[in-house]
């Protein structure tokens with residue numbers, strides 16, 4: 001991973017404003033130092049939150065509805081045992097389908 005670290009690099013006065021920089025290059029400008037630094041810290045928290053997808057090979061759906069629709073298509077198309085059974089919201093903020101059951105099954109009458 002070569003993602004830049006999100007850390008307050010420096011802050012200084014520039015004319016009437018305060019300027020703060022993140023290591024990634026993000027900059028905040030405010031009239032007073034506390035809110036300038038606060039804005040910068042807010043950025044570091046937001047940016048550092050891990051939103052990378054642990055399953056990038058899976059197709060991501062923007063909404064639960066889209067994922068449900070994809071699930072429906074799978075159920076019609078795939079062989080039993082190889083098909084996804086539910087959807088979940090990933091940390092990448094997209095919806096995926098999965099074969100893993102949400103909870104153990106109590107035997108299926110077949």
Ligand SMILES: [Zn+2]
Nearest residue numbers: 006022024026
């Ligand atoms: Zn940053």
Ligand SMILES: [Zn+2]
Nearest residue numbers: 053054090092
């Ligand atoms: Zn994901």
